[in-house]
Amino acid sequence: MLKEIAENKTVEISQNPPLQFTGNWFIDAGILGFVNLMEEVYGWDLDKLQEMIIKEPEKVYYGYFPFAYLYKWLSDRNQEANPKLIEKLEEELGKKAFQNNKELFDFVWFNFICNLFKDLWIKSKSKLIYKNEAYDKKNKTKQTIDYKNTQTYIQKIGERENLINEIQDKHQEEIKKILKKRELKKFEHDDLEKLINYNDESISNELKRSIELLKEKHLGIINFLKEEWENNVINQQNFTEKESLFYRIPIDSGFYKNFLFFNNFAGNLEQKDSFYDVIYFNFDKEKILKKIDKTVNKFLPSDEEFSNINYTELSTEPLKKQIGYLFVYLLCFTYGFEKYGNMGYVSFYSNDLEFSYIINKRLKLYKKKIERSKDPNLIFKVTWQQIIDSLVEYKSSWSLENMYTISYQRLDNQTQENVEYIGIPKFQASILLDDAIRENLNDSIQFRSKKFKGNKYCWLLEEFIKGKPLYPIILSHINLALNEEIIPNLPTCLYSLISEANISEFKAEKEKQNGNLFSENYFDNYKSLVREIKEDIRFTSFNASLINQISKDADTKKRIARELFDALKARDKNMFLNILLKNMNEDKKLCSNKNLNDWIFEKIIKNDISFEMYSLILTMNLLRGEKR
């Protein structure tokens, strides 16, 4: 019976999982980020997370999520985050029952999130070195410092300040040495840390004693602050709204600056309520939740800049019913991406959450392995390799999806750098499903372009997926080979050129049918294309290689190749054929070779669409078997 229930549950999850992609890549990237976040902090995979959401959605969104979000925020900034809190949270949330979401959220906020930020808060408060900086111009205590024990706090700071001044006056030269400074300017918090952590024996005993004293004072402040935080925030939650700013959790974000809990003027309680409202999607209270635009995420347009576009002021209200936790996902947007060396931040996206999740996970696993390697192309190669491998593995399901990779170099509230949204068209994907074609295209070749100095490697598979022409790259590659700079990669060139030739013929054929994109046989033709490419490769690789018999002398062949190449570069079909036939005409046996003759007629003379690609194949065959 129990087993049956368990089985039914798995079926239920697989048929109707609570977490699903919406079809909007922007929200979906956030959902993926949410999954990644929960996996990173709690170690739950997608199935486990789905299960948890079915069982106790409130606990996931109001309990586990806010803690995980800020935990990651903290550890991303190289601050110490106490992992024991995770275990404790799981334990407490597991056994405890709450009356409502608010109670649950408050419990997590004070007991766990505030606990998590204890050290960072103490650090931020102990940074105050000068007593007079606690007051504003009107000589009133600054709001961020104003709370019931302000006087004690300021007094302690003042005592430490006096000590610092005393030491600085007495031991100027020695302190310059310790701080590695030519002159002593304003003493900062960093200097204080350097000084109290200095344990070289070479300093004078007097200074040593003074430093000990300073250390004691400093520790006194830290302990004082620690007690304040523990007593008033974590245990008692005993502070007024006015004091709330003093207890503000010191977080901010370049990306999500407009969310109130990242705002510098929001006190602890406001931070708490604002975070709760974001999860609860309470747009009555939080202005930012009312519409989705640039204030939420820099990827989105601003309705002020694009006031004439009627969808820029996209109201969120209708979305609340469909996607109850919309802003949870939007907050996780950046976690949907992973940084890959020189490629920037990349996310793979398809219509299906599970599929996208699996591929992104695989990429991440591989990333660790390859980061040790020095070849910058390797990261790139592996990325596509993983996508393609998964495509092949999920042959049945993927073919229905549309696939994209989204990448960017930098993204903050000011700039968006190199944002790219690359679709992998079905058309290209279906061709790549063939092992032979894929493996031959999955290689990089050297080429040169006017845009940069020297040679560069180009990943043909990537260009192919992007739908960019491969011919110019291969043309440049063969040019390098003619100049004897490199050994040409002939099989890869052959496969690329023939694939491209067949695709362009296929497209031209489509256009001829009155541009009727969705004609009846559209999808069938698609499949036959792979077969045609492979047949063409067999046919062409044999026939084009016959040109090698034109001469036994490598230099003569090279001269012909050079002449043919120049004609191709000038895109002069007439010149190309003229040179070719004139040279062939010297060898009657070769001329009367029916295979070669028919091939030239079929693929070059009669062909007005892709003759350049076949001409290049013929030219590069003359380089075959050259002595190095």
Added chain:
Amino acid sequence: MSENVYYWQKAMGDKPLPLDLLKLKNAVGDVFKHESDNYKQKLVYNLLERVRNNDQKEFFYILLKAMNKPKENFKELWAELQKSYYVMPEEVFINFAYSVIIDIMATYSGGEKNE
């Protein structure tokens, strides 16, 4: 290209004109079969030179001269030429001319290599 008929549009006309390269090819192959290799080789050089300069007048002059042999069976090629002999745009002419040339080349009996 699956179809063998190649269309081109005359500057003044309104109908696309068919240019059946495969038919032309076969016709050329039939008539030059019996000529000597050296003769054909010279002819090919000559024709190539004319195409290179897009000299249609001279090209047809040489070609027609070579075909001016009433006793032999040139009828099919004559008929083909009659259909497609116009002043063609360059890209059409190139396809036409090289089809003729490569077919003449295909009829070499494959003698010794001509050094």
